[in-house]
Amino acid sequence: MIAAVRVRGRTGVKKGIQDTMSMLKLTRINHLIFLHEDATYKGMLIKAKDYITWGEVDVDTVSQIITKRGKLSGNVKVTEEYIKENxxxxxxxxxAKAVSAGEASVEDAGIKPVFRLHPPRKGYEATKTSFKEGGSLGNRGDINELVSKMI
Structure with a gap:
């Protein structure tokens, strides 16, 4: 399971990249989505690499995101009772285990696919350079640390 987070804003984004991020539902800064490892999504992530960051996410982090930042329609928080009943x-x-294994999606449970996170504590590193160069953009490999700062 891959988690993708938008790091940079809307100003100066080329139309093709903006369309790609709209298809990924990453329309604003600090929005997060879960994606399955697929060639189509991989190409979309690479196309938008100058504006987003992504990486592998573990089950504990997925569970925390759903619990603390998950919303149902009507902006209602996700609860254990809702999950049991519906x-x-x-x-x-x-x-969370089913989502991270690829057996289900958060939309199947009635949860909105976009999670609105806080800016990370202590801020992003450089927002114009790649993760390999000490920045925040592109493939991180493991995104759990960044996401835990943002919950």
């Missing part, structure tokens, strides 16, 4: 899963942790 899905095939008995808890948020079980749903």
């Amino acid at each position: 899905t095939d899963y008995s808890s948020i942790e079980e749903l």
Whole structure:
């Protein structure tokens, strides 16, 4: 499971890249989405690499994101009771395991696919350089540390 976060804003973005980020549902800074590892999504991530960061996410982080930042339609928080009553899963942790394994998506459970996060504590590194050069953009490999700063 891959988590992608938008790091940079809308100013000066080329039309093609803006369309790609709209298809990924990353329309604003600090929005996060979960993606399956697929050649199509991989190409979209590479095209938008100058504006987003992404990486592998573990089950614990997925569970924290759903619990703390997950919203239902009507801007209602996700609760354990809602998951038990409206899905095939008995808890948020079980749903998180299914999502990270690729067996389900958060949309199947009625949760909005975009998670609005806070800016990271202590801020981003450089927002115009890649992660390999000491910045914040592009493929991180493991995104759990950044996401935990943003929850």
